[in-house]
Amino acid sequence: MSSSEPHRVDPERLALTPECIVRSGLCIGCGCCAARSMGGTMRYDRLGQIKPLAAGYVPGFGELCSFSPHASNEDDIASSLFQAPRFINPLIGRFEAAFVGHVREGRFRAHGSSGGMASWAAAELLKRGMVDGVAHVVPRLTPGVPLFEYAVSRSALEVCSGAKSRYYPVELSRIIREIRQRPGRYAVTGIPCFIKALHLLAKQDPLIKERLTFTLGLFCGHMKSARFAESLVWQMGEQMEGVAALDFRLKDTARPANWYAAHLRLRNGGVKRLDWWHLADGDWGAGFFQNSACNFCDDVVAETADISFGDAWVEPYSSDGNGTSVVIVRNPQIEELVRAAIAEGRLELREVDAEFVIRTQAAGFRQRREGLAFRLSWPRRGVIPKKRVMPKRGGLETRRMVIYWLRSSISEGSHRVFWLARSLNAPRIYLCWASSMLALYQGVAYSRGWLGAIVDRLFPPKGGEGGA
Ligand SMILES: Cc1cc2nc3c(=O)[nH]c(=O)nc-3n(C[C@H](O)[C@H](O)[C@H](O)COP(=O)(O)OP(=O)(O)OC[C@H]3O[C@@H](n4cnc5c(N)ncnc54)[C@H](O)[C@@H]3O)c2cc1C
Ligand code: SF4
Ligand code: SF4
Structure with missing residues (x-):
C-alpha cells in the first residue's frame, strides 16, 4: 500500500491466524509466528511436520506469514x-x-x-x-x-x-x-x-x-516431513532409536552427482548406505512426504x-x-x-x-509455474493463496495434468499411509503402497515398466519429466 492511500482495515486480514493457515494446508512451519507471539512454540505434529502450537495472538500476522494472501x-x-x-x-x-x-x-x-x-x-x-x-x-x-x-x-x-x-x-x-x-x-x-x-x-x-x-x-x-528420514531408516533395516547420524547425500566422487546415496551412522558403531533409486520413495519428482x-x-x-x-x-x-x-x-x-x-x-x-x-x-520451474497454475485452478476450502502465477485449468496435455495430480496425491497419501504403518508398527503397509505409487508415477512420467507401455499407448509421450 502506498503511503498516500487511506489506511483501510481489512477484516479478513485481521481475522487470519496461524490456525487458519495450518488448517488450509499452507503452513511450512517456519516458526516466525511463534517467534512474534507471546509464548508461542513450534512442535512436530503426528505426521512429522512442524506446526505452531498456541501461537495465540500474533501482531501483524496477515503481513507476516509467507503464505498469507495479505x-x-x-x-x-x-x-x-x-x-x-x-x-x-x-x-x-x-x-x-x-x-x-x-x-x-x-x-x-x-x-x-x-x-x-x-x-x-x-x-x-x-x-x-x-x-x-x-x-x-x-x-x-x-x-x-x-x-x-x-x-x-x-x-x-x-x-x-x-x-x-x-x-x-x-x-x-x-x-x-x-x-x-x-x-x-x-x-x-x-x-x-x-x-x-x-x-x-x-x-x-x-x-x-x-x-x-x-x-x-x-x-x-x-x-x-521428518517421516522421510524414518522411511530411509526403515528401508535400511534399522530403527530410528539406533541412529546416531544421517547424511541424506553421501558424496561419492566416483559416481554422477545426481546418483544420491543416503548414509547412516548407527549408535552401535555400524554404518549403512543405500542408493536413493533403491528406495520406494526416492524419486524426488514423485513428491513423497512433501x-x-x-x-x-x-x-x-x-x-x-x-x-x-x-x-x-x-x-x-x-x-x-x-x-x-x-x-x-x-x-x-x-x-x-x-x-x-x-x-x-x-x-x-x-x-x-x-x-x-x-x-x-527445469523440473522445479515446471512444477512452480505450469503446475502451480493448474493446482490453483482446483477447488479448495480455507485460505486462498495469492501467488504471482494465475490459476489456469486448460491448455495442458492430459498426461501432464495426470502427473501434477499424481504428485499431489502421492504427497498427501504418503503422510497418511506412513502414519498408519507407523502406528501399527507395520512398515510393509507403507512400503507396498509407496512401491505401487512409484511404479504408477514413473509409468506416467517416464514411460517406465509395463504401466508405462499402457500409458504410452493411451497418451503418447510429448516431453520428458525430471525430478525437482
Ligand atoms: C529442502 C531442500 C530442497 C532443495 N532442493 C533443491 C533443488 O530442487 N534444486 C537445487 O539445485 N538445490 C536444491 N537444494 C539445495 C542443495 O541441496 C544444496 O543445499 C545447495 O546446492 C548448497 O550446496 P553447497 O554444497 O553449496 O552447500 P553446503 O556446503 O553443503 O552447505 C549447505 C548449507 O545449508 C545449510 N542447510 C542445510 N539444510 C538446510 C535447511 N533445510 N534449511 C536451511 N539451511 C540448510 C547447512 O547448514 C549448510 O550451512 C535443496 C536444499 C534443501 C535443504
Ligand atoms: S508464520 Fe510460518 S509457522 Fe506460522 S503459520 Fe505461517 S508458515 Fe506456519
Ligand atoms: S518448495 Fe521449498 S521454498 Fe517453496 S514452500 Fe516448499 S519448502 Fe518452502
Whole structure:
C-alpha cells in the first residue's frame, strides 16, 4: 500500500491466524509466528511436520506469514532490497551475476552437498568480520529425534561442520529469539520461503531488521516431513532409536552427482548406505512426504536472498560426483567478495546467464509455474493463496495434468499411509503402497515398466519429466 492511500482495515486480514493457515494446508512451519507471539512454540505434529502450537495472538500476522494472501510477495520484497540490479528475470528475479562451479580452497567442496559454495560464503562472511554469527541447519548435538535444528555458528570451523543439505523440517523461532537476545550482525541460511519469512518479520521487528545483515538462500524443490528420514531408516533395516547420524547425500566422487546415496551412522558403531533409486520413495519428482504448502510456492531460487545456491543439474556437471554449485548473487557487497575470491583462485566459478540457471532447475520451474497454475485452478476450502502465477485449468496435455495430480496425491497419501504403518508398527503397509505409487508415477512420467507401455499407448509421450 502506498503511503498516500487511506489506511483501510481489512477484516479478513485481521481475522487470519496461524490456525487458519495450518488448517488450509499452507503452513511450512517456519516458526516466525511463534517467534512474534507471546509464548508461542513450534512442535512436530503426528505426521512429522512442524506446526505452531498456541501461537495465540500474533501482531501483524496477515503481513507476516509467507503464505498469507495479505503478505508482500517475492517481487515486492526483492524490489525494495535490490533496487537497481543488473538483471531482472521473470523466473530467477533480480540479480547482479550468476555463476557455475565450485570452491577450490579447503575442504568446502568435499564436505558440501554440491560445490560447497553455501558453506564457503557463510565462512567468508565470518572470516572477513562482516557478520558475527551464521544461523544454519546442523545435526543436533544430543542424539535422537529431531535429527537436525537451526543453530548459530560463530566461527568458520563451526560453519564447515554444518555443511550438507537437510531434507528435514526445521524452524526458525529459537534462533530468532537468540538473534534478538544477543547483539551482533547475523547471516541466515534458508530455503526460499524461510528467507521470505525473515524479510517479512524484519519489516515488523526493528531489532531483527538491524541484526539480519545477510541472507543466504538455497534453491528448493520441496520440503519433506521428518517421516522421510524414518522411511530411509526403515528401508535400511534399522530403527530410528539406533541412529546416531544421517547424511541424506553421501558424496561419492566416483559416481554422477545426481546418483544420491543416503548414509547412516548407527549408535552401535555400524554404518549403512543405500542408493536413493533403491528406495520406494526416492524419486524426488514423485513428491513423497512433501509439505502441502509447497504445492503453493512460486520461488525456486530464493529470489529475496542476497546470494543463493543450488546444484548444477545439467551436463557435464551432473555427471561430476565432486559436486557443482549454481550461484545467483543479488547483493553487490557479496558480489565483490565472490569476484575477489575468483581472482585469487580460491573459487573456480564461470559466469553464466539466467537461461543457464533456469535449465539447471527445469523440473522445479515446471512444477512452480505450469503446475502451480493448474493446482490453483482446483477447488479448495480455507485460505486462498495469492501467488504471482494465475490459476489456469486448460491448455495442458492430459498426461501432464495426470502427473501434477499424481504428485499431489502421492504427497498427501504418503503422510497418511506412513502414519498408519507407523502406528501399527507395520512398515510393509507403507512400503507396498509407496512401491505401487512409484511404479504408477514413473509409468506416467517416464514411460517406465509395463504401466508405462499402457500409458504410452493411451497418451503418447510429448516431453520428458525430471525430478525437482
Ligand atoms: C529442502 C531442500 C530442497 C532443495 N532442493 C533443491 C533443488 O530442487 N534444486 C537445487 O539445485 N538445490 C536444491 N537444494 C539445495 C542443495 O541441496 C544444496 O543445499 C545447495 O546446492 C548448497 O550446496 P553447497 O554444497 O553449496 O552447500 P553446503 O556446503 O553443503 O552447505 C549447505 C548449507 O545449508 C545449510 N542447510 C542445510 N539444510 C538446510 C535447511 N533445510 N534449511 C536451511 N539451511 C540448510 C547447512 O547448514 C549448510 O550451512 C535443496 C536444499 C534443501 C535443504
Ligand atoms: S508458515 Fe510460518 S508464520 Fe505461517 S503459520 Fe506456519 S509457522 Fe506460522
Ligand atoms: S518448495 Fe517453496 S514452500 Fe516448499 S519448502 Fe521449498 S521454498 Fe518452502
